[in-house]
Amino acid sequence: EPEVTQTPSHQVTQMGQEVILRCVPISNHLYFYWYRQILGQKVEFLVSFYNNEISEKSEIFDDQFSVERPDGSNFTLKIRSTKLEDSAMYFCASNLGRGNSPLHFGNGTRLTVT
Amino acid sequence: SQQGEEDPQALSIQEGENATMNCSYKTSINNLQWYRQNSGRGLVHLILIRSNEREKHSGRLRVTLDTSKKSSSLLITASRAADTASYFCAITSGSARQLTFGSGTQLTVLP
Numbered sequence: 001e002p003e004v005t006q007t008p009s010h011q012v013t014q015m016g017q018e019v020i021l022r023c024v025p026i027s028n029h030l031y032f033y034w035y036r037q038i039l040g041q042k043v044e045f046l047v048s049f050y051n052n053e054i055s056e057k058s059e060i061f062d063d064q065f066s067v068e069r070p071d072g073s074n075f076t077l078k079i080r081s082t083k084l085e086d087s088a089m090y091f092c093a094s095n096l097g098r099g100n101s102p103l104h105f106g107n108g109t110r111l112t113v114t
Numbered sequence: 115s116q117q118g119e120e121d122p123q124a125l126s127i128q129e130g131e132n133a134t135m136n137c138s139y140k141t142s143i144n145n146l147q148w149y150r151q152n153s154g155r156g157l158v159h160l161i162l163i164r165s166n167e168r169e170k171h172s173g174r175l176r177v178t179l180d181t182s183k184k185s186s187s188l189l190i191t192a193s194r195a196a197d198t199a200s201y202f203c204a205i206t207s208g209s210a211r212q213l214t215f216g217s218g219t220q221l222t223v224l225p
Contacts, residue, residue, distance in 0.1 A: 105156035
């Protein structure tokens with residue numbers, strides 16, 4: 001069964017550094033998402049992406065975040081200047097985008113900002 | 115917040131018993147979905163129930179939805195140790211496609 005893949009599985013970075021988290025969504029999916037989960041807390045929506053542009057974004061997704069689909073397969077989340085509070089699991093997801101289409105999640109990237 | 119809390123926050127049962135988890139929400143919904151998360155892993159979709167449905171089954175899973183009470187329950191019958199995981203409900207509402215998740219129930223099934 002096709003799956004969403006994310007790399008790296010764990011990223012450690014220093015405060016103020018830029019990080020890029022990578023995802024390969026399922027190939028025939030049309031909508032792509034980033035969610036994050038701070039340890040022990042809820043899974044929070046960051047942004048959705050469709051047709052090469054942001055479809056929706058949450059209050060968390062401020063100017064330090066950006067997303068890109070640089071080619072036909074990858075979907076990336078960039079955090080420009082990381083803060084300690086950006087430490088979390090970041091999950092990529094994709095779906096067909098139809099009203100009742102479930103999300104398929106990757107296994108996440110654990111970002112640790114020191 | 116669109117989403118209320120799930121209860122219980124943690125549930126520990128013996129293998130073979132049934133596990134019931136509840137989810138409440140605050141807004142009108144398009145659908146409600148349940149996901150499972152093993153420790154340190156991604157979320158796996160379990161079942162989706164539309165706002166005009168009241169009950170749905172999938173294998174050992176039974177989901178109910180009461181839109182008048184804005185609540186849902188997930189029943190796992192004949193639980194197994196492998197069912198140990200966190201279970202999250204999530205809703206879509208309005209024109210938004212993204213899911214809004216609850217805080218989850220940590221289920222532990224003891225062998």
